[in-house]
Amino acid sequence: xVVSGAHTEPVSKPLGGVDVLxxxxxxxxxxxxxxxxxxxxxxxxxxxxxxxxxGSWEALADTMEKTLAEGMHSxxxxxxxxxxxxxxxxxxxxxxxxxDPARLVGDLVRDKRILRKARTKILKDYVRDSDKTVEMRxxxxxxxxxxxxxxxxxxxxxxxxxxxPVFQDEVGRRSFYSEDASSGLARRIGAILEKVGxxxxxSPEARLALYRAGLAALVDAMEVVDxxxxxxxxxxxxxxxxxxxxxxxxxxxxxxxxxRDFLDFAVWEDYGLTDHGxxxxxAAVPPEHxxxxxxxxxDIRADLLRYKELDYQADQALRLLVEFHTVKRxxxxxxxxxxxxxxxHPPRINAxxxxxxxxxxxxxxxxVFAAADLPGxxxxxxxxRHGPHA
Numbered sequence: 001x002v003v004s005g006a007h008t009e010p011v012s013k014p015l016g017g018v019d020v021l022x023x024x025x026x027x028x029x030x031x032x033x034x035x036x037x038x039x040x041x042x043x044x045x046x047x048x049x050x051x052x053x054x055g056s057w058e059a060l061a062d063t064m065e066k067t068l069a070e071g072m073h074s075x076x077x078x079x080x081x082x083x084x085x086x087x088x089x090x091x092x093x094x095x096x097x098x099x100d101p102a103r104l105v106g107d108l109v110r111d112k113r114i115l116r117k118a119r120t121k122i123l124k125d126y127v128r129d130s131d132k133t134v135e136m137r138x139x140x141x142x143x144x145x146x147x148x149x150x151x152x153x154x155x156x157x158x159x160x161x162x163x164x165p166v167f168q169d170e171v172g173r174r175s176f177y178s179e180d181a182s183s184g185l186a187r188r189i190g191a192i193l194e195k196v197g198x199x200x201x202x203s204p205e206a207r208l209a210l211y212r213a214g215l216a217a218l219v220d221a222m223e224v225v226d227x228x229x230x231x232x233x234x235x236x237x238x239x240x241x242x243x244x245x246x247x248x249x250x251x252x253x254x255x256x257x258x259x260r261d262f263l264d265f266a267v268w269e270d271y272g273l274t275d276h277g278x279x280x281x282x283a284a285v286p287p288e289h290x291x292x293x294x295x296x297x298x299d300i301r302a303d304l305l306r307y308k309e310l311d312y313q314a315d316q317a318l319r320l321l322v323e324f325h326t327v328k329r330x331x332x333x334x335x336x337x338x339x340x341x342x343x344x345h346p347p348r349i350n351a352x353x354x355x356x357x358x359x360x361x362x363x364x365x366x367x368v369f370a371a372a373d374l375p376g377x378x379x380x381x382x383x384x385r386h387g388p389h390a
Contacts, residue, residue, distance in 0.1 A: 022113050025131045026121065033104060034097040041133060042090050044118035046105040051115050055102065057091055067123050069309070079126050081309055082136035089135040140307045148268040149216060152261035157205040157252045160213035166192055167217030175224060182225040186235040189214060189221075193239060205251040211243040212261070222271045233273055240277040244284055255289055259296045267300055267317045278320065282327040290328055297321045315344070322348045326355050331364060338371040343382040 021030065026041035045060075053059040061084065068080035094101050108114060121127075127136060153159045170188055177185050193214050197207055218236045225232055248258055262281070266274045285293050301317035304310045322341055325333045326348070334352050341348060349372045356364040372382060 036097050044121050045087055045090055046101050047109050047114050048118040048122055050109045081139045081141055082127055085139045086133050086135045145268050148264035152257050155257045156209055158209040160209040163210045163213040171221045177225040179226045179228045182227050183231040186231040190235055208246050208248055208251050211239055214239045219269055236273040244281050259293050263296055264300055267313055279327055282324045326351050329355055334368050335371045338368045342372055342374045342376050343379040344377055346382040
């Protein structure tokens with residue numbers, strides 16, 4: 001198609017003429033304008049944008065999502081997030097430079113060979129790691145997950161990063177651990193913690209960093225172990241219990257840093273390793289820190305809710321928020337939380353109702369169930385759980 005108002009030539013021709021644009025990878029140079037460099041990826045997006053979508057970024061984004069996004073952890077979903085990240089950055093760069101995308105792409109929009117390649121690269125093929133732009137790598141998922149794993153470590157009195165290499169060396173001895181080998185790995189990580197943690201010079205600050213690094217190492221290890229026997233999970237629970245028992249206020253770490261670090265970690269931990277220990281973690285929160293923990297979880301969830309693809313993590317933050325207030329029996333939050341959660345997680349709703357019932361608040365228990373009894377997944381399951389609290 002001919003773009004209305006477009007020049008009959010691109011703003012800047014590539015060296016070697018147009019033919020050179022028919023070969024090469026996405027990271028290679030296409031053109032330069034207003035002090036900005038544009039790559040083949042930029043060219044492919046613009047050709048596809050005007051030839052197939054009439055210049056509508058929204059229409060292109062909608063097609064990309066329908067074509068590429070599929071499942072929370074699938075390669076298609078991650079590929080979509082990467083490609084969308086580059087597209088959004090391209091729009092931002094064009095706006096910042098005051099450039100007309102139609103003028104920039106010019107007559108190249110009519111090049112059918114480039115169009116075929118654009119359709120293939122953007123809507124069909126997976127992006128190879130070697131051909132990813134910075135924006136394809138630094139998606140919201142990547143940025144927020146990286147922050148969750150280690151984003152607060154620099155604000156610890158002693159950074160867990162000091163001890164992390166010891167664990168990484170141990171886990172890195174093999175590319176994969178069988179069921180039997182994973183048991184040995186768990187024992188060796190436990191031995192490292194015991195040896196280093198018992199050194200005479202090991203202060204509470206150092207132990208806090210050591211055990212936090214150990215928890216991160218075990219989550220990383222889950223990527224390369226067969227934990228059918230549960231030994232790695234059991235070791236995680238032991239370390240988690242010891243981590244919670246450390247008198248962290250005496251280390252000098254700011255309460256906001258301590259809570260943000262671990263709650264962000266718990267939201268993103270995807271193997272269920274923290275499930276059994278969060279009750280102890282929340283029980284240890286003193287009354288004066290209840291508003292702070294509430295705020296931290298709300299802030300984490302607000303960050304996640306900005307991105308549709310992070311709905312699962314946002315829901316995990318809500319589950320932790322419900323568990324926290326259930327453990328602390330902050331009854332004034334129960335009804336609003338039950339309404340927000342709905343019937344998606346009947347055990348969480350049942351736990352809130354039971355806490356109210358056991359505290360002599362049967363009317364509150366009934367209202368909690370009523371607030372959560374909304375149309376949606378697992379509504380029938382929720383109704384079956386009403387039991388004596390209905």
